[in-house]
Amino acid sequence: MTPESFAAFRALLYKEFLRFWKVSFQTLGAPVLSTVLYLMIFSHVLQAHVTVYGAIEYTAFLVPGLVMMAVLQNAFANSSSSLIQSKITGNIVFVLLTPISYREFYLAYVVASVLRGVAVGLGVWLASLFFVLVLPTSPLWVVVFTIMGGAILGSLGVIAGIWAEKFDQLAGFQNFLIMPLTMLAGVFYSVHSLPSFWYGVSHFNPFFYMIDGFRYGFFGVSDVSPWLSLAIVSVFLGLLAALTLRMLASGYKLRG
Amino acid sequence: MSAAIAVRGAVKTYGDVRALGGVDLEIQPGEFFGLLGPNGAGKTTLISALAGLVRLSEGRIAVMGLDVVDDYRVARRMLGVVPQELVFDPFFTVREMLRLQSGYFGLGRNDDWIDELLANLDLTRKADANMRQLSGGMKRRVLVAQALVHRPPVIVLDEPTAGVDVELRQGLWAFVRKLNEQGHTIVLTTHYLEEAQTLCNRIAMLKAGRVVALDDTANLLRAVDGHTLRVKVEGVLPADLGGAPPERDGDWWVFSSEDYGQLAERLVRLRSAGVQISEFEVGQPDLEKVFVDVMRRAG
Structure with missing residues (x-):
């Protein structure tokens, strides 16, 4: 990257950061609140009935899953909503007219998505301290899976934001793909508690590995090896990044 | 010296629709160039291809000798485009927008030039206002400022005065003229033909994706039989005044000619024939x- 192209990337990243920061009540505060409501309700209902991995209290088990769910959903929301709004209002032209390359474009949107995901995830974790103290035992795993998970969902957000021409198409992508894959990825349960069929199906869900690897960073135990999760998440991120970059390079739905 | 803009065999098709049907065009540095045509003629497609917003099916376009596809990074630095649509980002203030736009061009510290642009476009008082709070005219000025943040040598204005009040229009043209005098190449598309006639030294007319006329504005105007003398007379007009007979337009008699000399001669003849002229008007040929x-001849 030349100094000029780095400056261009930084400007676009800053713009994407400002875009969610200026409406942080909606983009950070609201998702923290709704995730904490999950924590309150589920922990209240199930705390006395469920323990996971032998000795981990359900509320403690729930915290990393909810934090990661918040990271993933908000990373997706950031890039997808920014792109579709820019396309529909037409102001995407301000970026398309400039020397910013498709790689810088991709990187700026994905990094901004990770930042928002991290901000919301951090907010959820801080709020969870009112209920239970859950500290990471291996912070590096937490950081790695946060960044990679945020980048994967940021990339999916770029794909959805470019593909969708209307807000309801984007909502369809979010409600029928992202939400089920997140909810069925072991946020609220260990996959070992599932019937064997659904246990097997869960292993085809890449979101499961993001959440399971992230949870390993907190408890040092997980449903599958964190190295397997890392490998699968890395391959998935690589494939998605390649697909997104190919879309951007071709000008699909951006440059006629 | 490279042409400011060189378009070679530009073809753009959308399915069966041919938006550009092989456009060849060269615009020299420092020109104030008009790109005219009816709706759907291909003006905006051509500008979009020039700006990299649309990819040509065939042909090439270069800005200051730089291919807009192969050398897009440098070519886009040479070009400032004021889009036709009144688009804005509702999250930002005017100054934030201009700083961000500078950043996209790799310019970190650009506040001096931004201040100058704001002053020239009478936006200084609105620098810290959110884009949503601005009137349509103000938003249009911000679009112009955004197109100029990186000081491009070539500026494209795609119908910049559509829906803009007279005061802003005059201010905008004074500023654009100044930029042209400073050496910037200006390309203008507009449906206000009197603006194009006044401002542009050369004009291309497009119809159905093809260039159907391309010449100096003065030559285009000379090519039409556009000088007219309209007179209202007391009594009857003599039968023989020489030249083509006048046409009747209500109470007026209309003499047409290619130049003013012949019309002056008609006036002298009317006076010598003792005709009492109560009113007269002289009309110039106009771009309309x-x-x-041109459009009629182009079929």
């Missing part, structure tokens, strides 16, 4: 007539 003629 040229445009209508």
